[in-house]
Amino acid sequence: MSGAMSAADDDGRELTGDEALAAEYVLGALDDADRRAAARRVDSDPDFARLVEGWEERLSPMAANYEPVEAPASTKQAIDRRLFAGNATQAPGSDRTAPGGFWASLALWRGIAAAALAAFLIAVALPLLAPEPAAPQRERLVASLAPQQSDVHYFVVYDASERDIGLSHVTGARDEGRDFELWVIEGGNSPVSLGIIPAGSSVHLAVSDDLQRKIGAGAVFAISLEPAGGSPTGQPTGPVVAAGNLHEV
Template identity: 30%
Template sequence: MAYSEDHIALAAEYTLGTLDADERTQVETMMSVDKDYAALVQAWEFRLSVLNQMVGLVEPRPELWARIKAAIEAPRQQEQVVPEQTPPSAQTSDVASEDLTPPGAPVLEQELPANAERERPEQPTRPGALTGVPTVQAVNDNVEMLRLTAKARQWRMVANVMAALAAVLLAMIGVQVYRPELLPEGLRPKSRTQVAQVKAPAAQYVALLQKDGSSPAFILTVDAGSKNFTVRRVGAEPEPGKSYELWLVSDKLQRPRSLGVIGGNDFTTRPVLAAYDPDTVNRATFAVTLEPEGGSPTGVATGPIVFSGKLIETVPPAPAR
């Protein structure tokens, strides 16, 4: 049978003898009607019986025996004193003093030997007894241990409940993420719609820069959205001490405008077309001249035009939505 912490504590304190009369009566009544509870009390007696061995015999102080001996010998010494002839007034005072002797005082017929104190038999000491041990402190420690055990059990139950709640919460989160259809409608996560704005691709233009319809020397690609152009070297051979320079030629401009020197790598990219409107760029002619190394020093074409071409739309702009 399972007992509460209070009943267990009562059984332990009954064994220690720290209960009052009413509580002891309560425990004894429970023991008489409940054999299991009586067995519980007996178990506590076995467990705490070691405390009996911690109580040692207490030797009386030496002067106590001397005081007892003096109290026994005092009446006998008074009997051995020979009374003297005293006046009536003195006798009256002696009688008064004798009346002060407490009645029933013991009279020792035979004087004890002088070594009576030394011949007193020593009181036996129980084996295993410990003297000077604070038994009250030991009892308090056992009671405190019982209370701490009860507290620890309560906290353990609280920890188990919290762990169970955490497990349930974790399971619900997992179901919401992976199998939301298993949950009731109110617990299902609401779907969120995100609108992503995708920029439509801009139109792409290509110009084949060549001479007399032969194979192209350069391929010019223009992005209408960013106004960047890329020149790819295809068949043009490098000239020692010379540089190829790209020009924009339009009837809207007073003179050709330099777009920079074409580098020695396979690809050259420039962002210089942003200064011109789209119509000018789309209708212009792109020409390549052979200039001194590093480009024209005056900003005006000085060498002959060796390659040229016009832009052709290859990718139309995406329709507006």
């Protein structure tokens, strides 16, 4: 099988072995052969089936408000072509700690955790890809905010019609007395705060009219670690712990 995911859960436990495999299975991160093998274990191994069920329950709040629909057979291939074509990488020797350097490296962020984002799109966002023809189109964007020299990882769904940002906490804990703050970076502009991320496995942030105009496909979401109550300056003051760019679904 492919190498099992190793990360910390919300309680700081290391995910290894069958628990990591179950998480990867639910996220859709396994290749075809490993996924078929895992599916057979779900049918034959009650303990493994319970692990899979637990991860399905843990991630289900992100899609709880959406009606499932049948996606076309070409959806997976289309997602793969879109995500894995022309991803940029960080230039060798670049300084991520230089002033403005990390926040300005949008090309790097557009290549962050493409595999994790693809897994998220397949496992969680597929029900959103084929709305009924008669229903008005609702713009939704998704992102996988992957760890940046940390173990903090969030999945994000932005619903423009509802002006709502839904965040699913996958791994990583904030330090005592500190808060996670969510930022949006539009093009080469300075980061703009979307607010403090409440504690919890599945949380939501409301988006104002002004901020809504700054959120679109290709914009970058990033999370910084800030003093309790958020940045005192209106700009990130703590380290960036997770980042990723928004994709249409």
